[in-house]
Amino acid sequence: MNNNLNIVFMGTPEFSVPSLKKLIEKFDVKAVFTQPDKPKGRGKKISLSAVKEVALEHNIPIYQPQRIKNEPEIIAKLKEINPDFIIVVAFGQILSKDILDIPKYACINLHASILPKLRGAAPINWAIINGESVSGNTTMLMDVGLDTGDMLLKDKVTITDDMTAGDLHDILMERGADLLVETIDKYVRGEITPEKQNNEDSNYAPMLTKQSGKIVWNNNSKDIANLVKGLNPHPLAYTNYKEKVMKIHKAKVMKKVYEELPGTIIKVDEDGILISSKDGSVLVEIIQFPGKKAMQVKDYIRGNSIEEGVILA
Incomplete structure (x- = not known):
């Protein structure tokens, strides 16, 4: 050398x-x-x-x-x-x-x-x-x-x-x-x-913007989970829960299909927030609201509520 x-x-x-x-x-x-x-x-x-x-x-x-x-x-x-x-x-x-x-x-x-x-x-x-x-x-x-x-x-x-x-x-x-x-x-x-x-x-990997992180729940579960992983740790994927921005740090694909509209919160428990998608469902495990630290869903719901049936936008 x-x-x-x-x-x-x-x-x-x-x-x-x-x-x-x-x-x-x-x-x-x-x-x-x-x-x-x-x-x-x-x-x-x-x-x-x-x-x-x-x-x-x-x-x-x-x-x-x-x-x-x-x-x-x-x-x-x-x-x-x-x-x-x-x-x-x-x-x-x-x-x-x-x-x-x-x-x-x-x-x-x-x-x-x-x-x-x-x-x-x-x-x-x-x-x-x-x-x-x-x-x-x-x-x-x-x-x-x-x-x-x-x-x-x-x-x-x-x-x-x-x-x-x-x-x-x-x-x-x-x-x-x-x-x-x-x-x-x-x-x-x-x-x-x-x-x-x-x-x-060739294909192109454009610069990320805030809008790049907005989750479209009418997409396939795998695409949603990949978006969450691909934007972690910055700028993070997000959705709107009751007009509040909810950033999502971790989510995984669940195979079960639900009749509810894509983006509907099906279930909230210690495992996370189960949300319907186009072809199945996604389990969100770590979330963050404005001005707050990122938290496991199981920890967040001990002092706060996430309502089932709400449709995320």
């Missing part, structure tokens, strides 16, 4: 952190680019990105462009650094061709799906929501398109029945760091043949 390689790292959220730490351990990270600091929470306290915190710990120069492709002084700085690789992991900004052409070897992106499936901003969530059985990471050469570059290496992960988006995120976050190091090492040695993506096999 060539430990003298100069790396510029671009990333922002927690998902990027293991990759940055592994690159610092194995190579010479010359600079870190991350999104600008943002106010967060009710107090609007300035929040640093997870990547910036790691860079500060290691005294690595940090750059936080608003729009990197529109800032000539940033592009000039990158040329001055003259990196062997630019490595991008969930940076959150699009790179121009001027930037892609700077490194000696390549700009490499770690993407949390098995490309060409699930290009876009939220591949981990949509893998669960769509009921996929396999996910994973792909390293690829970057081009000016959105996750359309030539593929380098892949690492597949089986999605188990009870896996949430949070679970999958944590697995891919750690394994992606190792895949990046392997990709850089093999690329320098000429042991990887880049593979074109077949656009006909």
